[in-house]
Amino acid sequence: xxxxxxxxxxxxxxxxxxxxxxxxxxxxxxxxxxxxxxxxxxxxxxxxxxxxxxxxxxxxxxxxxxxxxxxxxxxxxxxxxxxxxxxxxxxxxxxxxxxxxxxxxxxxxxxxxxxxxxxxxxxxxxxxxxxxxxxxxxxxxxxxxxxxxxxxxxxxxxxxxxxxxxxxxxxxxxxxxxxxxxxxxxxxxxxxxxxxxxxxxxxxxxxxxxxxxx
Amino acid sequence: xxxxxxxxxxxxxxxxxxxxxxxxxxxxxxxxxxxxxxxxxxxxxxxxxxxxxxxxxxxxxxxxxxxxxxxxxxxxxxxxxx
Amino acid sequence: xxxxxxxxxxxxxxxxxxxxxxxxxxxxxxxxxxxxxxxxxxxxxxxxxxxxxxxxxxxxxxxxxxxxxxxxxxxxxxxxxxxxxxxxxxxxxxxxxxxxxxxxxxxxxxxxxxxxxxxxxxxxxxxxxxxxxxxxxxxxxxxxxxxxxxxxxxxxxxxxxxxxxxxxxxxxxxxxxxxxxxxxxxxxxxxxxxxxxxxxxxxxxxxxxxxxxxxxxxxxxxxxxxxxxxxxxxxxxxxxxxxxxxxxxxxxxxxxxxxxxxxxxxxxxxxxxxxxxxxxxxxxxxxxxxxxxxxxxxxxxxxxxxxxxxxxxxxxxxxxxxxxxxxxxxxxxxxxxxxxxxxxxxxxxxxxxxxxxxxxxxxxxxxxxxxxxxxxxxxxxxxxxxxxxxxxxxxxxxxx
Numbered sequence: 001x002x003x004x005x006x007x008x009x010x011x012x013x014x015x016x017x018x019x020x021x022x023x024x025x026x027x028x029x030x031x032x033x034x035x036x037x038x039x040x041x042x043x044x045x046x047x048x049x050x051x052x053x054x055x056x057x058x059x060x061x062x063x064x065x066x067x068x069x070x071x072x073x074x075x076x077x078x079x080x081x082x083x084x085x086x087x088x089x090x091x092x093x094x095x096x097x098x099x100x101x102x103x104x105x106x107x108x109x110x111x112x113x114x115x116x117x118x119x120x121x122x123x124x125x126x127x128x129x130x131x132x133x134x135x136x137x138x139x140x141x142x143x144x145x146x147x148x149x150x151x152x153x154x155x156x157x158x159x160x161x162x163x164x165x166x167x168x169x170x171x172x173x174x175x176x177x178x179x180x181x182x183x184x185x186x187x188x189x190x191x192x193x194x195x196x197x198x199x200x201x202x203x204x205x206x207x208x209x210x211x212x213x214x
Numbered sequence: 215x216x217x218x219x220x221x222x223x224x225x226x227x228x229x230x231x232x233x234x235x236x237x238x239x240x241x242x243x244x245x246x247x248x249x250x251x252x253x254x255x256x257x258x259x260x261x262x263x264x265x266x267x268x269x270x271x272x273x274x275x276x277x278x279x280x281x282x283x284x285x286x287x288x289x290x291x292x293x294x295x296x
Numbered sequence: 297x298x299x300x301x302x303x304x305x306x307x308x309x310x311x312x313x314x315x316x317x318x319x320x321x322x323x324x325x326x327x328x329x330x331x332x333x334x335x336x337x338x339x340x341x342x343x344x345x346x347x348x349x350x351x352x353x354x355x356x357x358x359x360x361x362x363x364x365x366x367x368x369x370x371x372x373x374x375x376x377x378x379x380x381x382x383x384x385x386x387x388x389x390x391x392x393x394x395x396x397x398x399x400x401x402x403x404x405x406x407x408x409x410x411x412x413x414x415x416x417x418x419x420x421x422x423x424x425x426x427x428x429x430x431x432x433x434x435x436x437x438x439x440x441x442x443x444x445x446x447x448x449x450x451x452x453x454x455x456x457x458x459x460x461x462x463x464x465x466x467x468x469x470x471x472x473x474x475x476x477x478x479x480x481x482x483x484x485x486x487x488x489x490x491x492x493x494x495x496x497x498x499x500x501x502x503x504x505x506x507x508x509x510x511x512x513x514x515x516x517x518x519x520x521x522x523x524x525x526x527x528x529x530x531x532x533x534x535x536x537x538x539x540x541x542x543x544x545x546x547x548x549x550x551x552x553x554x555x556x557x558x559x560x561x562x563x564x565x566x567x568x569x570x571x572x573x574x575x576x577x578x579x580x581x582x583x584x585x586x587x588x589x590x591x592x593x594x595x596x597x598x599x600x601x602x603x604x605x606x607x608x609x610x611x612x613x614x615x616x617x618x619x620x621x622x623x624x625x626x627x628x629x630x631x632x633x634x635x636x637x638x639x640x641x642x643x644x645x646x647x648x649x650x651x652x653x654x655x656x657x658x659x660x661x662x663x664x665x666x667x668x669x670x671x672x673x674x675x676x677x678x679x680x681x682x683x684x685x686x687x688x689x690x691x692x693x694x695x696x
Contacts, residue, residue: 037230048249051230083550083568094433094454099408099490103415106493113264116256117227119494120556120683123404125455129684132551138568140549141686142462145433145454153451160469166572252558256498273499 032181054121084168267295307387312521313348348519348624370407376440376484394445402459402483458682461631465547477532482524482632506593508618519624548572552685563604565687591618
């Protein structure tokens, strides 16, 4: 299904059974975790560390990769570029899915093997870390855990990030996951000028979220 | 035993697109090749305890033991308690 | 950062392994008395790891805060309430002031101390269902805030060990933007089996008292605690008739972009966060009089951070110490706990020691191993680095 892009911003949306770039749905055979692997193999394919990530990181990673490919974004044009991009993600579940997976490895005292690879992902800011490692982004990175989606709040915080004159753009997104096959995410790139108009930005973010919810 | 070990490693380290026959028994596991990192090393330590009953306290020793599949298999044969 | 609005610090509060309030913490710092010891409060089988626990049971904290027995609370929230109470009192904040203020809390563990205890109950029966909604970080922040009044705006930052530092940085940005006049920011975190085991699985815990920057260092000791700063605009402080205790003059955040949990060998993220904070404050490296390092005591962090400090400061490296040697690594709360320690250092003219340091090493800076009293500090730098390469630096300066 092709929908008209709902926003002037470039954006990607991914949910458990749906993925689209600027309103254009991406074809896929599977759903859930398998869909993420399918999207990775089809559109990305050159980052095997993807398979070690937890669901939240996989979703954020795929969404950001699809977005950056769409824009034709050069990953690094010298140190200045890498330092001027901030990554700000928002969500309500944070690392809940990874937490559950890790907890299972220490739940049973008779079969007690805490997994370092799972523990590493029990923090929502590892998602921002994975995106930064892939793209060599050295700007500001944050994950804000919020009660519920609030476009105005998101726009406000993105505006705050621009207080730093060295920030030229913000890779911003909403990333949630409660289970390995249950997730929802949108990702967008906002430049300095776009961030200054908070009211406009808030409207754009609402449009994108509505697109995700459908 | 070598095949079983390779399968275990592939599963535990989420090496999705790697098949046992792709791993050379004498090739280095870390650095080039499989590109494993420090977290992978820690997971291999857990694997040795869980599947073979070998407890390794010092992560630095892991570097020697995990040099290659053959070195690792040899160590396991000599030290397994399961 | 283009700033025409200074961010003043008008109050602070703290609870940690070395003291249950500002006065006790100051005492411990001056006496160089560590709060790290064997596990007493957390019920775990892993008693081989020294930790920096807050020396109060949950019950004792509930009674301190006047919470009715049986009310669902979590250890992280309780510690947060104690610290927030002290911070608000020290800034002379009344109900009316609180209603105009924002509250930003840094936490990662949230109410997990209870959820890990009642996990099976959640699945098998209804006996502890009340603790399901106290689990998440946002609920924790709300419980802390609601205990003290009706804040205008509440938010939570969860970036692991840099959470509280980022909360303070965020607060400064909000005040400079002119959207809020007062923001109370900091963090709170308790020790849980979940992350004690997790850190152990990464093999970065020391079986002995930690020794940041020491040649024989073998890892970190986990700690717990909470601290909050009251930050406000000059106009607001004047209106309320409160004196600034110090100025939050700089904040920098950068990503190391190297590994999920380890730091890069040349300390790139740390180098950038310190450089950004200095630029934000309009200061030169030689203006810094003391660095409260992140200094966890792990072989990796200490050498990486040392590299970064040397790159920034060159020959003008000021005295450095890691107070995690006294408090333990308080993870999400560390940025705020250490900021409060920096505030005390500024106010009382001393540099806290890097407790347990004995042997220097070529690849690490040599920290201060004795409390230095009678020093006059103008600008202090405080580092907090979180997993995910989230590196933050704060600069706190003397108020004019």
